[in-house]
Amino acid sequence: MQNVTLKIRRYDPEKNESFIAEFRVPADEHTTVLDALNFVKDGQDGSLSYRWSCRMGICGSCGMTVNGKPVLTCQTYLHHVGGEEILVEPLRNFPIVKDLIVDIDDPMEKMRSVMPYTTLMERKSLEEGENLQSLRNRKKIDQTSQCIKCMLCYSACPVYGFDRKFAGPAAAALAYRYQKDSREKSATAKEKRMDQMTAKDGVWNCSFVGECSVVCPKRVDPAMALQRLKIMGSLHIAKSLFRKRKRQ
Amino acid sequence: MLQQPLSRFWWLRNWRYFLYIVREITGPVIAAYGIYILVKLTANFLRAPEGTAPRLGYFSDGSRFGYYFGIFALIFAIIHSLTWFFVSGKLAAPERPFLARFVGVFIIFVWLGLSVLLLLNLIPVLQFYGT
Numbered sequence: 594m595q596n597v598t599l600k601i602r603r604y605d606p607e608k609n610e611s612f613i614a615e616f617r618v619p620a621d622e623h624t625t626v627l628d629a630l631n632f633v634k635d636g637q638d639g640s641l642s643y644r645w646s647c648r649m650g651i652c653g654s655c656g657m658t659v660n661g662k663p664v665l666t667c668q669t670y671l672h673h674v675g676g677e678e679i680l681v682e683p684l685r686n687f688p689i690v691k692d693l694i695v696d697i698d699d700p701m702e703k704m705r706s707v708m709p710y711t712t713l714m715e716r717k718s719l720e721e722g723e724n725l726q727s728l729r730n731r732k733k734i735d736q737t738s739q740c741i742k743c744m745l746c747y748s749a750c751p752v753y754g755f756d757r758k759f760a761g762p763a764a765a766a767l768a769y770r771y772q773k774d775s776r777e778k779s780a781t782a783k784e785k786r787m788d789q790m791t792a793k794d795g796v797w798n799c800s801f802v803g804e805c806s807v808v809c810p811k812r813v814d815p816a817m818a819l820q821r822l823k824i825m826g827s828l829h830i831a832k833s834l835f836r837k838r839k840r841q
Numbered sequence: 842m843l844q845q846p847l848s849r850f851w852w853l854r855n856w857r858y859f860l861y862i863v864r865e866i867t868g869p870v871i872a873a874y875g876i877y878i879l880v881k882l883t884a885n886f887l888r889a890p891e892g893t894a895p896r897l898g899y900f901s902d903g904s905r906f907g908y909y910f911g912i913f914a915l916i917f918a919i920i921h922s923l924t925w926f927f928v929s930g931k932l933a934a935p936e937r938p939f940l941a942r943f944v945g946v947f948i949i950f951v952w953l954g955l956s957v958l959l960l961l962n963l964i965p966v967l968q969f970y971g972t
Contacts, residue, residue, distance in 0.1 A: 604843050611843060661854055688842035696842055751858065754847035801928065802861045820932050 594619050597671055599629050601641065602682040604689045611689075614638070626666035626674070626681060627655050630693075643693035650810060653743030657693050658682040663748040663808050684748040686757075700747050703760055707768035708786055712779040730775035737770035737818055739811040746805035746815050758794040762805035762815030765796055769818035772825065784829075791826040799823070864924050867917035874914035881907065922952065 597620045604611045616637050618629040627645055634641045645655040648667040655666045660680055671679060687695035717724065746762035753759050760768075768790050771777060790796050799819045806816040852858045930945030 606842070609843070683845075685845055686847065688844050690842055751847060751851050754851065800861075800865070802858065804855075804857055804861075807857060817932070820928065824932065 594621050596620070597629070598678045599633060600678055600680045601630075601633075601693070602680070603641070603692045604683070606691050614641075620671045622670070622672050624671045626657070626659055626664075626669045626671060626679070629671060629679075630666065630681070641693075642691045651741060653741035656684050656743045656745050656748065658684055658748065663745040665743060665745070665810050668810060684744060686748050686750070686754040687744070695744075697744050697747075699757060700744055700761055700763060701742070703764040704742065704767050707760075707764050707771070707789055708782055709767045709771055711771065711774055711777045712782040724776055726775055733773045733775070734770045737766045737773075737813055737815075740766055740770075740813045740815075741811055743810060745808045745810065746813075749804040749808040751802055751804075752798055752800060756794075756798060759798045760790065760795050762799075762819065763813075765790065765799070765822055766813050766815040766818040769822055772822075787826060787829040790822050791830055796822045796826055864921060867921040870917045871914055871921065874910060877907070877910060923949070926952070 596617050599616045599618050601614050601616065602611065603614050616633045618624075618632045620629065625648075627648055630641065630643055630645075634643075643655070643657070645667065646652040647654070650665055650668045653665070656663060657666050658664075658681070659666065659669055660674055660676075663684055666681070681693065683689050683693045683695045687697060687699075690696050740763055742763060744763070747753050750759075750762055753761050768786050772783060772786055777783060796819050799816075801816060801820065803816045806812075806814045809815065852862045926948045927945040929948055930941040930943070933944045934940035
């Protein structure tokens with residue numbers, strides 16, 4: 594067991610003050626950054642504020658910046674981070690509410706706006722059974738279905754950091770997932786989703802930095818989804834123009 | 842709430858961000874080289890004596906600037922192209938990483954092959970360019 598110094602960038606909203614607080618925590622090869630934060634909160638400073646839930650990398654709540662990298666703290670072992678001093682900061686690119694808690698309303702709203710649900714599935718009676726999907730069609734959406742909305746991708750994206758209107762990686766991955774879902778039978782919903790993605794602050798702002806895919810803990814590869822959406826978006830725009838010309 | 846604006850030095854945080862900035866800079870450099878070639882070609886075309894076919898060679902005035910600028914732009918073009926060849930593989934075969942890598946490598950081999958054929962003067966384009 595060794596002792597590690599946790600340097601935490603904190604923010605007090607009542608005093609509008611940002612400062613670094615240092616804590617010594619015992620650590621072995623099984624100690625995660627989240628364990629260390631819980632140790633501090635339980636025994637040293639109960640006012641330390643941060644989000645966490647499942648502690649097993651599935652809820653996406655505990656995203657923070659550790660030694661400059663956006664990570665899930667429940668999946669990040671102290672001995673992997675290395676060094677005797679570890680800097681823990683809130684996720685970048687988001688407004689800080691308090692200490693390590695950031696406001697993620699904006700990307701959540703962006704994800705809501707891409708209609709993240711299937712519409713107009715074939716209506717079947719109970720006797721007729723479920724709306725089935727072949728394994729092949731399921732595989733098309735497997736990767737992008739893994740997103741846990743942890744926001745690490747938004748934190749890593751310099752385009753989003755520069756322009757908060759950008760739709761962003763997770764919203765694009767979600768839109769791609771539902772566009773490719775074979776159970777999505779509504780042409781109107783698909784068009785609306787593509788209109789959303791090909792709008793002014795949609796996928797075109799992505800300049801393929803690629804860091805979103807590097808930091809994603811679930812290997813969703815949102816960068817790939819964004820580039821695929823650009824191709825789909827170009828075809829969508831071309832079709833819309835052709836349809837407009839036909840109507841004229 | 843405390844806002845966190847993007848730091849001016851975000852591109853120095855890791856080598857991937859830095860490589861991205863290098864890639865972005867290659868664009869304007871290649872564009873500048875393209876403009877330089879167009880200007881040179883136009884000048885050579887206008888300088889050609891009446892009644893003769895204009896030489897399209899852009900190195901024909903022995904310009905050292907053009908020579909080094911060309912090499913500089915070629916390095917940047919290679920960096921830019923390699924990035925996009927690997928992306929092409931991923932876009933052509935999403936969710937199939939082996940095939941994606943194969944497509945990327947295949948495109949690079951085709952590109953290298955064509956480059957070798959051009960350099961060996963086996964493709965007649967080079968006859969238009971002087972040395």
